[in-house]
Amino acid sequence: MANVKDYGNAELEEKLSDTSYYTTDSNPQFLEDVKKISRTAANMCFQCGTCTGSCPSAPRSSYRIRLFMRRGVLGLEKEALNDPDLWLCTTCYSCTDRCPRGLAPTDVIMAMRNLAFKVDIVPRNFLKTVQLIYKTGHGVPNNDVNRAARVKLGLPADPPTTHSYPEFIPGIQKIMDFYGMKDKADRILAEESK
Amino acid sequence: MADTKEESRIGVFICHCGTNIAGSLSIEDVKKYAETLDGVVVADDYQYMCSTPGQSKIIDAIKEHNLNGVVVAACSPRLHEPTFRTATEEGGLNKFRFEMANIRDQNSWVHMHDWEGATEKAKDQVLIAVAKCRMLEDLQPKSVPVEHAALVLGAGIGGMQAALDLASAGIKTYLVEKLPTVGGRMSQLDKTFPTLDCSQCILTPKMVDVGRHPNIELRTYTEVEKVEGYIGNFTITLRKKARGVLDPTEAEARGYVGGGCNGCGDCAEVCPVIKPNPFEMGMAPRKAIYIYHAQVMPLLYTIDFDSCVKCGLCVDACGPEKRAIDLESVDTFEEIKVGTCILAIGYDYIPIEEKREWGYKQFDNVITGLEFERLICASGPTTGHLIRPSDGQTPMKVGFVLCAGSRDNTGGVAKPYCSRFCCMYCLKHAHQIMEKIPGAVPYLFYMDIRAFGKMYEEFYYRVQSEGAKFIRGRVANILEDPTTKNLTVYTEDTLLGRPVAMEMDMVVLAAAVQPKADAEKIRQMFGVSKSQDGWLLEAHPKLNPCGTTTAGIYLAGVCQGPKDIPDTVAQAEGAASAASIPIHTGEVQLEPYFAQCNEEICAGCGMCLNQCPYGALALVEKNGRTVMEVTEAKCKGCGTCGGFCPGGAIKMQHFTSPQICAQIDAFLLKGEDY
Ligand SMILES: Cc1cc2nc3c(=O)[nH]c(=O)nc-3n(C[C@H](O)[C@H](O)[C@H](O)COP(=O)(O)OP(=O)(O)OC[C@H]3O[C@@H](n4cnc5c(N)ncnc54)[C@H](O)[C@@H]3O)c2cc1C
Ligand code: SF4
Ligand code: SF4
Ligand code: SF4
Ligand code: SF4
Numbered sequence: 043m044a045n046v047k048d049y050g051n052a053e054l055e056e057k058l059s060d061t062s063y064y065t066t067d068s069n070p071q072f073l074e075d076v077k078k079i080s081r082t083a084a085n086m087c088f089q090c091g092t093c094t095g096s097c098p099s100a101p102r103s104s105y106r107i108r109l110f111m112r113r114g115v116l117g118l119e120k121e122a123l124n125d126p127d128l129w130l131c132t133t134c135y136s137c138t139d140r141c142p143r144g145l146a147p148t149d150v151i152m153a154m155r156n157l158a159f160k161v162d163i164v165p166r167n168f169l170k171t172v173q174l175i176y177k178t179g180h181g182v183p184n185n186d187v188n189r190a191a192r193v194k195l196g197l198p199a200d201p202p203t204t205h206s207y208p209e210f211i212p213g214i215q216k217i218m219d220f221y222g223m224k225d226k227a228d229r230i231l232a233e234e235s236k
Numbered sequence: 237m238a239d240t241k242e243e244s245r246i247g248v249f250i251c252h253c254g255t256n257i258a259g260s261l262s263i264e265d266v267k268k269y270a271e272t273l274d275g276v277v278v279a280d281d282y283q284y285m286c287s288t289p290g291q292s293k294i295i296d297a298i299k300e301h302n303l304n305g306v307v308v309a310a311c312s313p314r315l316h317e318p319t320f321r322t323a324t325e326e327g328g329l330n331k332f333r334f335e336m337a338n339i340r341d342q343n344s345w346v347h348m349h350d351w352e353g354a355t356e357k358a359k360d361q362v363l364i365a366v367a368k369c370r371m372l373e374d375l376q377p378k379s380v381p382v383e384h385a386a387l388v389l390g391a392g393i394g395g396m397q398a399a400l401d402l403a404s405a406g407i408k409t410y411l412v413e414k415l416p417t418v419g420g421r422m423s424q425l426d427k428t429f430p431t432l433d434c435s436q437c438i439l440t441p442k443m444v445d446v447g448r449h450p451n452i453e454l455r456t457y458t459e460v461e462k463v464e465g466y467i468g469n470f471t472i473t474l475r476k477k478a479r480g481v482l483d484p485t486e487a488e489a490r491g492y493v494g495g496g497c498n499g500c501g502d503c504a505e506v507c508p509v510i511k512p513n514p515f516e517m518g519m520a521p522r523k524a525i526y527i528y529h530a531q532v533m534p535l536l537y538t539i540d541f542d543s544c545v546k547c548g549l550c551v552d553a554c555g556p557e558k559r560a561i562d563l564e565s566v567d568t569f570e571e572i573k574v575g576t577c578i579l580a581i582g583y584d585y586i587p588i589e590e591k592r593e594w595g596y597k598q599f600d601n602v603i604t605g606l607e608f609e610r611l612i613c614a615s616g617p618t619t620g621h622l623i624r625p626s627d628g629q630t631p632m633k634v635g636f637v638l639c640a641g642s643r644d645n646t647g648g649v650a651k652p653y654c655s656r657f658c659c660m661y662c663l664k665h666a667h668q669i670m671e672k673i674p675g676a677v678p679y680l681f682y683m684d685i686r687a688f689g690k691m692y693e694e695f696y697y698r699v700q701s702e703g704a705k706f707i708r709g710r711v712a713n714i715l716e717d718p719t720t721k722n723l724t725v726y727t728e729d730t731l732l733g734r735p736v737a738m739e740m741d742m743v744v745l746a747a748a749v750q751p752k753a754d755a756e757k758i759r760q761m762f763g764v765s766k767s768q769d770g771w772l773l774e775a776h777p778k779l780n781p782c783g784t785t786t787a788g789i790y791l792a793g794v795c796q797g798p799k800d801i802p803d804t805v806a807q808a809e810g811a812a813s814a815a816s817i818p819i820h821t822g823e824v825q826l827e828p829y830f831a832q833c834n835e836e837i838c839a840g841c842g843m844c845l846n847q848c849p850y851g852a853l854a855l856v857e858k859n860g861r862t863v864m865e866v867t868e869a870k871c872k873g874c875g876t877c878g879g880f881c882p883g884g885a886i887k888m889q890h891f892t893s894p895q896i897c898a899q900i901d902a903f904l905l906k907g908e909d910y
Contacts, residue, residue: 090683091728095712100728100735108728140593140712142644 068117072157076114079153082146087111093137093147105130107137107147114150123158129165162230172227176218179204179211244275244305244370247297248362251285251310253340258283260344261354266309269359273366277301286316291323298327305329305369309337309362314776330374332828332890337365360903367902371895377825380869382468382818383575387412389460389758392420393439393801394793394808395580396446401812402578403451407819410572411446412455412474417532418443420582424515424606426613426620428801429664430695436531436615443533453572457538461569463761464851466870467788468575468824478565480525480539487560497560499527499535503550509543517607520617525550525561529615539563576815579762579772580792580808581752586641588747590649593713594637600626600721601742602714605661608744612668622672624742626721631676631741634669635725636662637711638682641748651748653769656798658746659686663696665744666704679705679738681727689802709736714743749798762789763850771797782811787824790815829873829890831866837885838863844877844886853877 049055077084093107094100100107105127113122122128128151137147158164171181180203189199200206204214218224248270252258263281270279278301282290285308294306306329308320313336321331339358347354384407388399391413399411411418422428423443425435446452455474462473487496509524522528524544525537537560539550544563551561585604589597596602601624603611614620624631638658644650659682666678685706687696700706709727716723723740751770752758759766763786765773772795775783782790792808793799799807818824831852840862845853852870855862864885878888887893 088683089730091709091730092712094728094730094735095709095726097735101737106728106733108730109733136712142639142646142650142710144645144647 063116063118067120069119070117072117072119072122073114075157076150076153079156080146080149082149083143084111084114084145084150084153086143087115087145087147088143090142092140092142096136096140097131098134098136099130099132103127103130107131107151110151110154111145111147114154119157122154123161123163126165128154128158129168159226162226164227164230166231166234169227169231172218172223173231176215176224176227177211179208179214242304245277245301245303246273246275246305246307246366246369247294247301247303248273248276248279248307248309248366249285249290249294249297250279250281250339250362251290251308252281252283253311253344254283257310257340257344260348261339261351261358265355266339266358266362270307270309270362270366273363275305275370276366277303285310286319291319291326294320294323295327298324298329303327303329304333305372306334307337307362307365307369308334309339309358309365311340312338312342315779332375333369333372335365335369335372337361363902363906364899367898368895371892371898372890375828375889377828378830378868379823379825380466380468381823382821383470383573384408384819385410385572385574386815386819387470387472387572387574387577388792389577389579390414390420390581390793390795391418391446391454391456392580392582392793392804393422393442394582394795394804395420395578396442397805397808398578398580398792398812398815399446399452400442400449401809402816403449405812405816405820406451407816408451408453410453410455410472410474410574412458412460414457414459415528416457416479416536416538417528417534418446418454418456419531419533421606422801423529423531424517425609426616427664427668429660430689430691432664432667440531440533443531447533454534455570456534456536460758460761463577463763466850467786467826468818469869470574470577470788472572472574472577474570474572476568476570478539478541478567479536480541480544480562480565481537482560482562483534483536487558490559492559495557495559497536497554498558499537501527501537502553502555503537503561506549506553508547508549509545511540511543516610516617517604519607519610575819576788576790577762578790578792578808578811578815579758579764579795580811581755581758581795583749583794583798584752585747586649586651586750588641588649588745591641594640594711594743594745595714595716595723596745596747599714599716599723599743600624601631601716601723601740603742603744605658605665605744605746608665612665612672620672622669622742624721629741630673632673633738633740633742634676634678635711635723635738635740635743636665636678636680636682637714637725637743637745638662638680638685639710639748640745642746643683644748651750651769653748653798654686655746655748656686657800658748659684660689660692660695660800662744662746663687663699663704667699667702670702670704677703677705679707679725679740681707681709681711681725683708683710689800707736707738749794751795755795762786764789764791767797769797771795782807782814787826788815788818826869827873828868829888830868830871831873831875831877832887832889833864833866834885834887835861835863837883838881839883839885840864841882844881847876847880849874849876 097107099105131151135148175181184205204211250263267279267281284290306324321334324334325331343357386402386407387410388395389412391411399409402409422439428435457479458474458476461475464471481497484496503525504523507523507525510521512518513520513522515528525539554561610616611622641650642655645652669676669678687693707729709730712726714723723743725738727736729736764784767773772791774781775785790811792811793804842855850870852867856865875888878886
């Protein structure tokens with residue numbers, strides 16, 4: 043826990059705040075949860091950087107998968123779950139292919155997203171995606187521009203998915219309802235617009 | 237079997253091992269329990285039983301209580317069985333009247349947090365040991381004479397050093413090398429860290445020495461075909477491969493006085509067959525009749541019969557005086573007798589091209605550390621000019637991929653261990669680049685720099701001060717620009733937290749090393765184990781790093797695990813010293829755990845003969861009956877035959893069926909009557 047000093051000036055306090063890492067900042071259970079959900083030995087990361095070096099997201103953003111691995115090892119739950127970069131992984135699995143320790147960093151990110159979702163930390167676009175999947179079976183549903191492009195390429199206007207077989211949508215909804223995803227997305231988005 | 241009339245008088249001694257044992261279980265409870273056991277007349281404990289006061293307790297108790305058996309509950313027999321046997325003997329008993337219960341490695345260390353459980357288990361272990369001790373009998377170790385000669389297999393720096401030491405200690409030493417020349421990997425190196433002496437300059441004197449030492453019998457282009465025997469008396473069959481070229485002695489034997497190869501090389505001039513030279517990592521040509529390099533030892537040409545077209549041009553070039561070339565030569569065999577053997581068969585690179593992400597063999601300008609050594613070496617294929625294989629240009633930015641395939645748990649060709657010398661040779665290579673190419677910058681992509689040896693950290697400091705750039709991040713992948721053939725190296729600078737994409741003119745992979753392809757075959761021939769990582773297994777990682785679990789076989793150099801030249805030489809000298817002990821002693825004592833045939837029961841069926849992995853059993857005629865006989869010196873006491881014999885005619889000394897059954901009964905019946 044950072045040493046708190048009272049300067050009576052919020053801006054100054056922010057500037058001078060203590061950024062050291064204290065053992066009390068760590069939640070060991072966080073690492074255990076991450077390991078359990080990701081099914082990878084996240085504690086074995088030795089910070090070599092192969093994952094970030096492989097990551098297509100890293101050069102274009104401030105997202106560093108290695109940093110999330112580090113936070114996992116140290117149990118820095120808040121820092122990991124509150125960092126918006128958590129949502130910048132494309133799940134391409136390049137890091138997982140190359141990690142010399144045989145870890146699955148991608149699955150660690152998935153685990154952390156899972157834990158974040160449980161405490162209502164989810165970016166809006168992900169919640170909208172949930173709503174769209176619930177409604178259409180697609181995170182990015184077909185639209186007129188796409189339809190025209192497909193026809194031009196000699197393809198049917200709609201792909202052979204729920205767009206062509208809407209009778210499967212209730213099945214998808216059932217799965218999502220089981221996890222309470224739709225309700226949660228609706229609730230958070232509603233609270234936000236209040 | 238123990239004399240049933242002899243009443244058991246056993247002393248039990250329990251060791252605290254500091255807190256190693258006493259910290260995890262109740263010594264007092266175990267001692268009290270031991271006192272209650274049948275046959276136990278005294279139980280005692282001490283902080284360190286292996287110390288002089290601890291051993292005195294045993295010696296005194298034997299005398300005071302007239303003991304006929306000793307049980308020590310302590311660490312592993314591997315560590316201290318010899319210690320306590322000696323104490324037992326000093327107390328006046330036969331040393332095989334001793335039994336050990338391993339309540340440390342197999343108990344307190346594993347059940348550190350279970351006081352009650354560990355205490356109960358220790359009681360069981362003592363109970364079992366006492367049960368066996370009651371049935372122990374006097375045994376006499378067997379002495380066998382030792383052949384006054386040694387074998388050293390592999391003539392890299394490790395093997396050469398071991399052979400020189402043995403030979404200088406007055407022992408006839410066969411130095412057997414598979415390749416046409418001695419020298420090993422070290423002869424391929426340009427300079428050596430951290431002092432940067434020229435590798436050839438410090439190596440060639442040793443190469444010359446092994447060639448002319450009166451006690452060294454050098455056999456190059458020779459492999460081991462068969463190994464028989466045991467410590468003191470190995471019979472080894474060597475296969476001298478068809479070389480096609482006679483040395484002066486061989487020529488003289490054929491009556492060509494003054495003939496034989498003098499290394500002039502006239503033959504290679506005319507030979508029409510061109511092949512890559514493996515010594516130059518394939519970067520320079522050789523002929524079908526060849527030497528690896530100018531300093532080979534012995535200076536003797538060799539024909540590669542796999543590529544020779546037998547045109548005979550070399551025979552003419554060699555001429556009627558020397559008559560050194562024999563195109564019809566064939567493999568020959570030689571049987572040698574030695575007392576001890578040292579294995580020093582070295583290492584290879586892993587096939588690093590199989591780590592596709594780094595592009596070796598896909599991209600021209602990705603090379604390995606060994607290729608770098610040849611390219612920077614004045615006697616190498618480019619006379620020491622480091623050039624890009626793609627266009628012959630001098631590289632100005634050279635990337636080094638450290639831990640390429642080492643410290644990698646993903647399986648396949650990758651190795652979980654550290655290859656130990658690559659950090660240091662990359663530093664050396666970085667220095668060499670800056671020394672030879674003004675303005676050139678080496679970039680070392682690393683996870684850790686392991687500069688652990690004497691003057692190594694100082695060398696690291698020096699190379700950094702000379703301008704080498706260090707980027708802490710393991711290389712994720714490398715891509716080639718198809719037109720410029722430049723390479724982009726991707727990683728993360730983990731200290732900055734920024735992804736890195738750096739264009740290099742050339743990249744050097746510090747590839748992981750692995751045991752030689754035929755190490756497995758050699759290992760089985762000599763009956764040596766391997767460790768989990770595939771390298772040959774030493775007898776004890778700390779206390780017996782040169783020996784193996786097979787008596788009379790020792791290890792030197794990288795074949796036991798990655799190590800640099802100083803460590804290789806040190807281990808070689810250790811192995812030579814260890815290997816010379818039995819030879820100088822003149823005889824060795826074998827532990828008497830032999831199989832014994834009860835000739836009255838033996839039906840002479842002979843089915844056990846093939847069971848024995850060491851060929852120790854034979855059928856013989858005795859008193860008109862065919863019975864099995866054990867060659868005690870060959871028997872390793874493995875127990876295979878004893879467990880197998882359908883008639884129960886084979887007794888394993890010190891591990892007899894009644895002794896083992898008594899142990900099992902004691903555990904299962906907990907001292908109740910049976
Ligand atoms: C690129 C590179 C640079 C290096 N630079 C340095 C340095 O600067 N300083 C340093 O201290 N170390 C350096 N090393 C490490 C050094 O190469 C080793 O420490 C050393 O060569 C080990 O010697 P060795 O005798 O154990 O094995 P080797 O040199 O491999 O010798 C083994 C010998 O056994 C022979 N052999 C193998 N199998 C058989 C068989 N079945 N029968 C008969 N003979 C057999 C082989 O042909 C070979 O001659 C470097 C290594 C590399 C890869
Ligand atoms: S590649 Fe694996 S070991 Fe290396 S930093 Fe990433 S997760 Fe950790
Ligand atoms: S799976 Fe995610 S973290 Fe891993 S390389 Fe791809 S985008 Fe980056
Ligand atoms: S006989 Fe063989 S080695 Fe001799 S010159 Fe012809 S090809 Fe070369
Ligand atoms: S010596 Fe250095 S480069 Fe080689 S495997 Fe070990 S840490 Fe990696």
